[in-house]
Structure formats: C-alpha cells, structure tokens
Amino acid sequence: MAEVLSQSEIDALLSALSSGELHPDELSKEEEKQKVKLYDFRSPQKFSKEHLRTLELIHDNFARIISNYLTAQIRTNAKIKIETIEQITYEEFIHSIPNPTVLTIFKMPPLSGSILFETNPQFVYQVIDILLGGNGDRKYKLREFTDIDKNIIKQVNKGLISNLRLAWEDIIKVEPEIEGLETNPALNQTLAPNEPVALISFSVEIGKNTSFINICIPYLCIEKVLDKLVVQYWFQQADDSLRKESQQKLEQRLNIVDVKLTAVLGKAHITIDDFLRLNVGDVIPLEIKITDAIKVFAEDEEVYYARPGIVNKSLGVEILDIIDKDVENYE
Secondary structure (H helix, E strand, O other): OOOOOOHHHHHHHHHHHHHOOOOHHHHHHHHHHOOOOOOOOOOOOOOOHHHHHHHHHHHHHHHHHHHHHHHHHHOOOEEEEEEEEEEEEHHHHHHHOOOOOEEEEEEOOOOOOOEEEEEOHHHHHHHHHHHOOOOOOOOOOOOOOOHHHHHHHHHHHHHHHHOHHHHOOOOOOOOOEEEEEEOOHHHOOOOOOOOEEEEEEEEEEEOOEEEEEEEEEEHHHHHHHHHHOOHHHHHHOOOHHHHHHHHHHHHHHHHOOOOOEEEEOOOOOOOHHHHHOOOOOOOOOOOOOOOOOEEEEEOOEEEEEEEEEEEOOEEEEEEEEEOOOOHHHOO
8 A cells, every 4th residue: 555645745745846856757766666575474484486396396206106105005006196385384284184183293304393294084094994904985984093093004104204215315315203193283382383384285096085195394394404495406416527518508509599689769659640641751759768778678578778879880789787577576
C-alpha cells in the first residue's frame, strides 16, 4: 500500500517541483530504487531455491533406491516417487501429519541435530499386513499402534533410512543412526515451533493403494554443509582436467548460438495521414531526449541500457548498464 502524505508534505513537494529544486524524473528514479520483498520474520526463508533443488535431486535418487529395497522386503511391487519439497516451519509440519503416525527420529553424522522420518498410518498398516501374510488390499481403520506394530515398522524404517547413505554419497558421507520412535507427533519437542525445515514428501504405491511418507530436515542440521548443496559444487569435485575439458566444450557450443540483439532508439506516434505523407528528409521527433539512454533487447528481452554512436564508421551502441530484474528473481 502506498504511503499517504499529509497536506504539509504535499505542499512542500509541489513547491519543490515548481521552483525547479526537484525534477519529476527524480521521483520516478527514487520509486524504482525502492523495490522491496515481503519477509515474514515468523517464518524465515533460510533455504534458497538452489538448496531445495539440490535436496530434491538427492531425494529423487533416494526414492528410486528405496523403491527397489521395499519391493524386495515385502515381495510386492512398490513405486515410490518424490511429490513435493517445500520450506515450512516445524510447527506447520507437526500439524500437517495425522495422529497417531509413526515418527522415526534419527541422526546422520556428520550432520548435526535430528531428522524426522514420518510414515503415514496407511503405509504402516499395509506394509505390516503384507509382512504378516496378507495381500495389503484391505481397508484399514485408524487405531493405536501396538508394540508389535512398532517393532515391525521400526525394522522396515531402519532399512529405508539406511539407504540415505547411498543417496547422499555424492554430497557428503553420512551414517544414519536411529534415535527413537514416536507415535504422537505433539509429544515430539526436538525443535522450536518456528524453526525452518525442508519437508520432502513421497508417494508410495503398493498394489491399488497409495500412501505417503515424509522426511523433515531442519535447517540447523545442514547449516554447516549448505555450500555443498549447490549443483556447481559437484562439478568442482571432479578432476580438473575433465572440468576444463567440459568448460571448453560448453564454450564452443555456446559460441555457435546466434542471439538477436536489437537497439531501440525510441518510439513515436503519428497518424496514418502523416505516415502516408512522409518524404525523404522528413524528421520524426521521438518520445525520448537525445541525452536519454536507449534500451538493448536480446531476443525480445530487455537486457541493457546503452548510448548510440559511431564505431569504425558504423553505427553502434555503448553498453552503459544492465537492466535490473524484479527483486523477486534474486533468491
């Protein structure tokens, strides 16, 4: 919402404009500089888009690995794929999962803190039914988990979580360790309510039924390895000679790409009658001043501010600045 000026401020502004102390163009420039982005301090955005993309790549690989693992364990075809990855608060995560559910708490040294692995009751009942001789197709009513249920699913989850070692091996060598198991999410107070977490949701398709499992990774756990959660980091770990060779090939392929550059000197609006009467030597006044910068377009996208001139007896432009994009794009 725009700021409302008092009458005295309006009078002072009009006086400055009429006296020449303030130019109208300066007002528009000041407004352009005041680009802001909304930020909620109750829900801090600590994961960048690059970090979330890397976590998605890691756990997409994890989904493929545990699909094979779970299929072997239950002797039934299981399809697991990543559905969403988002940044929320710990409180939002706890309120989004059912009660009761199976919440497995584990560590992954050298990462610090605890990570949560939540298996939906539908997934738990179906897996237990298959392991105990059923076909996993019957409907299940929500009920409290027995000690036998907990012990069975704890062993299954231990095997699923152990496969994180393979999924993370390109980033860092981790050693998953189970700390405990909780069925009431409200009783798990391992994090502050407003602590930011990355929530990774998977869908599990076994037979005709589809259920969900979630991994909740607190920001505190991966804060020390954030620099490794960048795709470019993976290439830096490769052999230098291979990296240089790849860089040269990329440059060679990019150099053959043609990009259409267009410099727009200005615009003018004339009537059709004036257009039909144009003759050689007529002058059309443009809507910008001769001292104003012109815009340079690359494939119809504004990219530079420039100044027109002569380069070796040919028309050309001198690049003055890069046109800033919206602040929302700077993540």
